[in-house]
Amino acid sequence: MKSKIVLFVAFSVFLAANATISPLSNLTPNNRTKCPEDNNRPPNRVNTTVVLKVLRDEMKKEGLSVYIITNSDENLNSGAHNMRVKRISGFSGSSGFAIVTDDKAVLSTDSRYFEQADDEMDCNWILLKSGVPGYPTPYSWILSETNIADSVGLLDASTTHSSFQAYTDNLQDRDVRKVTDDLVARNWTQRPPLPDNDIFIHTYEYTGQNHTDKISRIRNSINAGDVRIITDLPEIAWSFNIRGDDLNGLLTSPLFYSFALIPKDPAKNPTLYLKNFAAKLGKNNLKEHLKCDNQGQCPPNQQDCIKVKEYATFFTDLPNTPDRHILPSNVNLRVHDAATTPVKRNSAIQMMKAVKNDVEYRRYFECQVRDSAHLVEFMAFFEDQIVNKKADNWTELTAANYLDSIRRRDPVNRGISFGTISSIGPNAAINHYRPTKLTDRRITRNELYLLDSGGQYLDGTTDVTRTFHFGTPTADEKLAYTTVLKSVIGLASLVWPEGIKTNLVDMAARAPTWKTGWGYGHGTGHGISYFLTVHEGPSNLNYQSARDIVPNMLFSDEPGFYKSGKYGVRLESIVGVTKWKGAETYLGRTYLTFEAATLVPFEPKLINYDDLTKDERVWLNNYNEECKKKTGEYLKSKGKTEAVKWLEARTKKLSTTPNWDQTTQRPPSGGSALRQTSVFGLISLFLLYVLS
Ligand SMILES: *[C@@H]1O[C@H](CO)[C@@H](O)[C@H](O)[C@H]1NC(C)=O
Ligand SMILES: *[C@@H]1O[C@H](CO)[C@@H](O)[C@H](O)[C@H]1NC(C)=O
Ligand SMILES: *[C@@H]1O[C@H](CO)[C@@H](O)[C@H](O)[C@H]1NC(C)=O
Ligand SMILES: *[C@@H]1O[C@H](CO)[C@@H](O)[C@H](O)[C@H]1NC(C)=O
Ligand SMILES: *[C@@H]1O[C@H](CO)[C@@H](O)[C@H](O)[C@H]1NC(C)=O
Ligand SMILES: [Mn+2]
Secondary structure (H helix, E strand, C coil), rough: CCHHHHHHHHHHHHHHHHHCCCCCCCCHHHHCCCCCCCCCCCCEEECCCHHHHHHHHHHHHCCCCCCEEEEECCCCCCCCCCHHHHHHHCCCCCCEEEEEECEEEEEEEHHHHHHHHHHHHHCCCCCEECCCCCCCCCHHHHHCCCCCCCEEEEEECCCCCHHHHHHHCCCCEEEEEEEEHHHHCCCCCCCCCCCCCCCCCCCCHHCCCCHHHHHHHHHHCCCEEEEEECHHHHHHHHHHHHHHCCEEEEEECCCCEEEEECCCCCCCEEEEECCCHHHHHCCCCHHHHHCCCCCCCCCCCCCCCEEEEEHHHHHHHHHHHHEEEECCCCCCCCHHHCCCCCCCCCHHHHHHHHCCCCHHHHHHHHHHHHHHHHHHHHHHHHHHHHHHHCCCCCEECCCCHHHHHHHCCCCCCECCEECCCCEHHHHHHCCCCCCCCCCCEEECCCCCEEEEEEEEEEEEEECEEEEECCCCCCCCHHHHHHHHHHHHHHHHEEEECCCHHHHHHHHHHHHHHHCCCCCCCCCEEEECCCCCCCCEEEEEEEEEEECCCCCCCEECCCCEEECCEEEEEEEEEEEEECCCCCCCCHHHCCEEEEEEECCCCCCCCCHHHHCCHHHHHHHHHHHHHHHHHHHHHHHCCCCCCCHHHHHHHCCCCCCCCCEECCCCCCCCHHHHHHHHHHHHHHHHHHHHHHHH
C-alpha cells in the first residue's frame, strides 16, 4: 500500500515535471518581423479574419479542434483549384501548410518563403519556420495546443497516406481523423474550376520511344498478378506520350488531370482516366493514338489498345480491379483507401523518365541553345534600354512580360515553365519572389537585377537564372557574384566515379560558399524534364538527400547568395550528366561529369577575375567558346546582330594565368597590382565580417 502511494507520488511528480518541460508554445504572430501591423502594411497582405471565422464555424460543426490544410489534390498537384492554403491564409507560395485551431492559426513553411509569408499573411497568422532552431515541429506545436482525445482533422483528398500515418504516430493520443468533405471548399466563393483543356500527342520524333514500348517497360517493373496504379501526372503524360495544358499555376506544365492503371498481364489493356474523355478522344487523333473506339473501349485481342474512361470513375473502379494494387510510395490518402490490396512501391517510372533517351537528350541540348539565344536577345535589348536610358518606365513585370513574349515566338514553344522571377534589389533576396502589380518595382541602374525564367518547348523544359547590374556594382555585390560563380563552376566541372550519390556531388557547389561562411537555404539543383515539369524527381542535388545520378540525367546548377532587405544573386544553368572522356582511369572505373546545356554568358562587370583559379579560368574560357559557337551561331542565323554583339562582349578570352601565386596563395609582390589586390583583400575581409 505504502509503496503504491510512493509510486503514485513519484508518478505525479514525473507528470508535473513532464508538463513543465513539454514544448509549450509561446509563439505568437508577433514573432514575425511584420507583426503587429504598423503603417507599412505590405501591399500584398490579405485580410483573413472572415474566412478564418467561417472555417472555425465549420470545424465546430464537425467537432474538430484542429484542421490541417494543404494545397495538394489526389494527383499530388496544387493547381489554382486546390490552393486552399492561399484561400485561408493569403500565403501563395507553393510549399507550406496551415494548422487552424479554435483560437490560433499557423503557417509552416521553409526558408525560401519566410519573407513572402510574412508579407502576404495578416497578423492572424503565426509563422512556424521549418528547420529554424527554437521553433517547434508542427507535431509538438499541435500537442502543446491540444489535450488528450482532441480531434485533429486532415482532408483525405489533400493528404498523402504517409503524412496521415506520421500525424497518427506523432500526435500520441490525439484523435487523428480522416475528413472526406473539404471544410475550406464549403465556403469558397469564386473557387477556380478544375481545368479541363485539350490534350495532344507528343509525337515519336520528339519522344524517341512509343508509348507501347514504355508500357512494356512498366510491365517489366512489376510482378505477375500486379497492376501499377499511376497517379502522378508527369508519369502519366510520359507513359502515354500525351501532353495537355491543365497546370498553369506557379509552375506551368503541359499536364492533364488523369489516373492510369497498367496491369502486368499483357492480355489486360491499360486504362487511362480522363476528364470529359469522349470529347478528348474525338480530337487531335487521340482515339487513333490509343487505338480505342469512341466509347474508349478496346476491340477484343487488341493488346496495343488503351481503354479510356471518365476521370471520376477511377475511385469506383479501383476497388473492383482484382489484381494486386501497386501504388506509388507517395500516394494520396483517398487513392490509398480506395485500393483493396494496397502495396506501396517507389515508382520505377520516375527513373525511366529522368534518364533521357538519346533522342530526348540530343534534342534537349538543341532546345537549350534556342532558349539561351532567346534570353541573350532579351538581355541585349533590355540592357540597352536601361543603360542608355531609352525608356525609364521598365519595371520587373514589364521586363518579365517582354522576355516571355520573345520565348513565345519560338515555333515549338508552348509557353513559360514557371512565372518569371524578375526582381531588382531587395526583391531578389526573396527566393521565390514573383513580381505582381502590388510589389512591382522600377528597374534601376544602381541595384542587382536577378532574372530566373524558363520555357516549355516540345523538345524540352528550360530554367535559367542570371544576375545583372546596369550601373556600377559595389564591392560586396561583386564578391557575392564571384563566390556564387565559383560554386557554379565547382559543380559544373566536377568529375566523379560512377556510383557516387547526389549528396556528395552537391559538395562541389557548396564548398566555395561555405568557405566564406555563407550558404543558401535551397537545393543546388533539381532534375528537369523533357516537356513536363520544371522540377523533376526522383533525384536532386542537395547534401540532405542521397539519390542516384547516372548519364543522360539533367540537373540545374543554381547556387545563390541572399542578403535580406538588400539584394540577391543566383546563377542557374542546366547541365547534363555524361561519361567523362579521360584517357585512363583508376582501376578502369567509369567517371562521370557534367556538360553545359544552358549557354548564356556570365556578367564580366560582376566578376572579380583576380579571385578565379587557373582551373576556373579554363572552365570559363571553354564555356564562353561554347556560348559563342552555339548560341552565337543561332543568333547570327536569325540576323540578331545586337544580341551577337552583346554575347561577344561577354565571351572574351581570359588569360589562364591568375595574377596571384598558386603555391603561396598570395598576390604577386610589388607594383600597382599589389595595391589593388591588397585593397580588395581588405575590403573583402571587411565584407566577409559584415556579411557573415
Ligand atoms: C480585417 O477584416 C475585418 C472584418 O472585415 C475587420 O474588422 C478588420 O479591421 C480588418 N483588419 C485589418 C487589419 O484591416
Ligand atoms: C517568440 O516571441 C517570444 C516573446 O517575445 C519569445 O519568448 C520567443 O523566444 C520567440 N520565439 C522564437 C522561436 O523566436
Ligand atoms: C459555409 O458552408 C456551409 C456548408 O455549405 C454552410 O452550412 C454555412 O452556412 C456556410 N457559412 C457561411 C458563413 O456562408
Ligand atoms: C512508333 O509509332 C509510330 C507511329 O505512331 C511509327 O511510325 C513508328 O514506326 C513507331 N516506332 C517504333 C520504334 O515502334
Ligand atoms: C514606356 O513608355 C513609352 C512611352 O510612353 C511606351 O511607348 C512604352 O510602351 C512604355 N514601356 C513600358 C515597358 O511600359
Ligand atoms: Mn531552377
